[in-house]
Amino acid sequence: MTTITQDPNWWKTASIYQIYPKSFCDSGDKGTGDIQGIISKLDYLQRLGIDAIWLTPVYQSPMIDNGYDISDYYAINPDFGTMADFDQLLEEAHQRGIRLIMDIVVNHTSTEHQWFQSALGDKNSPYRDYYIWRDPVEGEAPNNWLSKFGGSAWALDDATGQYYLHLFAKEQADLNWENPQVREEVKQVIRFWAEKGVDGFRLDVINLISKAQDFSDDHQGDGRRFYTDGPRVHEFLQEISQAVFQQYDSVTVGEMSSTTLEHCQQYSSLDGKELSMVFNFHHLKVDYPNGEKWTKAPFDFLQLKQIFNHWQTGLNGKGWGALFWCNHDQPRIVSRLGNDKQYRVESAKMLAASIHMMQGTPYIYQGEEFAMTNPGYTSIEQYRDVESTNMYDIMVHQQGVKHDEMMAILAQKSRDNSRTPMQWNRERYAGFSKAQPWLDIADNYQEINAEQAEQNYDSVFYFYQQLIQLRKQIEVITTGDYLDLYPDHDAVFGYQRRSQQQTLICLNNYYAQETECVLPSDFEASQASYVLGNYQDLPQQVSRHQVLRPYETRIIVLQN
Ligand code: GLC
Numbered sequence: 001m002t003t004i005t006q007d008p009n010w011w012k013t014a015s016i017y018q019i020y021p022k023s024f025c026d027s028g029d030k031g032t033g034d035i036q037g038i039i040s041k042l043d044y045l046q047r048l049g050i051d052a053i054w055l056t057p058v059y060q061s062p063m064i065d066n067g068y069d070i071s072d073y074y075a076i077n078p079d080f081g082t083m084a085d086f087d088q089l090l091e092e093a094h095q096r097g098i099r100l101i102m103d104i105v106v107n108h109t110s111t112e113h114q115w116f117q118s119a120l121g122d123k124n125s126p127y128r129d130y131y132i133w134r135d136p137v138e139g140e141a142p143n144n145w146l147s148k149f150g151g152s153a154w155a156l157d158d159a160t161g162q163y164y165l166h167l168f169a170k171e172q173a174d175l176n177w178e179n180p181q182v183r184e185e186v187k188q189v190i191r192f193w194a195e196k197g198v199d200g201f202r203l204d205v206i207n208l209i210s211k212a213q214d215f216s217d218d219h220q221g222d223g224r225r226f227y228t229d230g231p232r233v234h235e236f237l238q239e240i241s242q243a244v245f246q247q248y249d250s251v252t253v254g255e256m257s258s259t260t261l262e263h264c265q266q267y268s269s270l271d272g273k274e275l276s277m278v279f280n281f282h283h284l285k286v287d288y289p290n291g292e293k294w295t296k297a298p299f300d301f302l303q304l305k306q307i308f309n310h311w312q313t314g315l316n317g318k319g320w321g322a323l324f325w326c327n328h329d330q331p332r333i334v335s336r337l338g339n340d341k342q343y344r345v346e347s348a349k350m351l352a353a354s355i356h357m358m359q360g361t362p363y364i365y366q367g368e369e370f371a372m373t374n375p376g377y378t379s380i381e382q383y384r385d386v387e388s389t390n391m392y393d394i395m396v397h398q399q400g401v402k403h404d405e406m407m408a409i410l411a412q413k414s415r416d417n418s419r420t421p422m423q424w425n426r427e428r429y430a431g432f433s434k435a436q437p438w439l440d441i442a443d444n445y446q447e448i449n450a451e452q453a454e455q456n457y458d459s460v461f462y463f464y465q466q467l468i469q470l471r472k473q474i475e476v477i478t479t480g481d482y483l484d485l486y487p488d489h490d491a492v493f494g495y496q497r498r499s500q501q502q503t504l505i506c507l508n509n510y511y512a513q514e515t516e517c518v519l520p521s522d523f524e525a526s527q528a529s530y531v532l533g534n535y536q537d538l539p540q541q542v543s544r545h546q547v548l549r550p551y552e553t554r555i556i557v558l559q560n
Helices: 035-040 042-048 083-095 114-119 180-196 233-248 261-267 301-315 344-356 386-398 403-413 450-455 460-473 475-479
Strands: 016-019 052-055 072-076 099-104 108-110 154-157 162-165 172-174 200-203 251-255 277-279 361-365 481-484 492-498 502-509 515-518 529-533 545-548 553-559
Touching: 035 042, 035 083, 042 450, 042 460, 072 083, 072 180, 083 099, 099 180, 099 251, 108 114, 162 172, 180 233, 233 251, 233 261, 261 301, 301 481, 301 492, 344 460, 344 502, 344 553, 361 460, 386 403, 450 460, 460 475, 460 529, 475 492, 475 502, 492 515, 502 545
Parallel strands: 016 052, 016 361, 052 099, 099 200, 200 251, 251 277
Antiparallel strands: 108 172, 154 162, 481 492, 492 502, 502 553, 515 545, 529 553
16 A cells, blocks of 8 residues: 655655546546546556545536536535545545646526625625626626627526626626625535645636726726735635645645746745635746637747746746646647647657756646547537637627638647547447546547556557656756747747756657757766657667757756
């Protein structure tokens, strides 16, 4: 039996695995994943070597947004199992030395939550002030803010004539954090799960909880500047942290939408007053020309390097970031920045190395460890995601975008690209379920699956396994500073990490053509060695002049 270490800083050398339960493993024949399914795969996760699981929401929910619309924070959604199943998962994970991080969604609740049900249509309900209500302005919504899933951010409560705010779907009503009772409820929810022994929390869109209280029209944008990193957000987080996170030594990761480095330095400041670490998404907007997600576009390589440089140098010594390419809201990285055909394996390994050697805590999203791809859906009926179907409606039916063009955009940008069921093996339904899955499986599951990856020592799976181990063996990965070696190179992303003891260089060719670069003149290449690469035949000696093959990655370490 492996036990959990007591080191309070465990998460700085850890790698965390994200599970999207609906698509992970179905223990029965429902076509949707469940908690027993997760338990049945814990040995697999242990073999991969991860330190913790981030479990996306399994609470009671009408599942309009796949669990990010919680209707009861204290109950498990029966589609996923029971509280006893959850307790078993926690215990069995701990027995394998794997920690568990819960997803907490407290910017909003489902409109089916009893608080909202009581508040709806009744201005005198004790729960009315748990949400954000405003009178209409000239018979219309109170302001021009837009929902992140399209359309107005306000919905009308017919019975009272007031509107409530929903930054996401209309079934996700924003909580009023100005109300101290709401903050007490949030603490109680977190305490409940911490008391059960969960090790940490991922906080959904947590930098949106504090809204500027005048709710004025946004004449420059969609309203986000009035609630992103809002006026009281740091105060609220410090209050929650002091009341609960610090009491339970919980590790916390905040999902920060459209944030800034300055705010993230504070959210994740090393004094631990707010959160342990932050997710930011700027590096995943390099294929959003002029900030516009809903376009089909190539990615901007130089911008990608600039963004990493900005965050790596800016957080070093001040805060802590999460390192990630994939999650349940992002397309598969191998299809996005790599090459999911001829160089699927090479490019997936290269992309992995290029973030895992940075400072921060890497997150691996289910299926990424054997390079699952976008499914390439061809019919709108195949999509299930509320954001994708809303955007299809708005762009095709209201804005006149052609169906084919929108299908090409969705094939690149839809969140369903990463939500397709896990490809466990080559059996029917990819070993995910015995029944027709809720979302179509990618056609390539017979070649790309976990079983196949585990049988092949050259697979992406074993490369991830090595990256996870390297973080524990090579100290400079955690502590070193960061220097972008070739900011203007049009194919190589290469950076150097340096601490007192060690220097590490990570070289990555982002393209299918061979390319070259020269190591810095103060780097004693002859004394250095390769610790990992994605081509078999690395030379014995490290030379200053480097020739990188298609999508090649090389990790070089020198003892100072
Ligand atoms: C986060 C979640 C996403 C969800 C949204 C609203 O961005 O990751 O899946 O739709 O918040 O809760």
